[in-house]
Amino acid sequence: MPTRRHPYPEWALARRALLGRRIAALRRASGMSQDTLAAAAYVDRRSIMRWESGTRDPRYLDLVLLAHALGVDVSDLVTVEDPQAG
Template identity: 45%
Template sequence: MPREQPSWVHEQRRTLGRRIRDLRTQKGHTQEVLVEMTDIDRRTFQRIEAGTSDPRYGDLLRIAAALQVPLVELVK
């Protein structure tokens, strides 16, 4: 049975998802375009943006590359 995570973990996930969404919209991309650019499953990408999924490191690297931002800017 999975262990319950502290509330700050959930908040950080939501913050990351908002940051990805904001950067994506600033670049003028839809979710569909970013999904194609990153080769991340559409549902997985939706969950990352919604803050309900723990993204894998490789997914974050691909998202940062597609948005043309350093990884550190994506997760700050």
């Protein structure tokens, strides 16, 4: 895979990490394991692990499937509120 010509800015990487924490918090709140969420969202468990750890970004359709599986709106996944901040 080719490397990016320009690295992502820090604020974008911070938002990626925040998205991962949000997915993990919503998954735990719904009582799902990573395996269960992966099956409900039609992805591999490795994808859930990568998104929650903030090492990869889900595609838009993956966000739609995640939101549906978690019973939330897509906007609830991409909110700027940090689930660990309180």
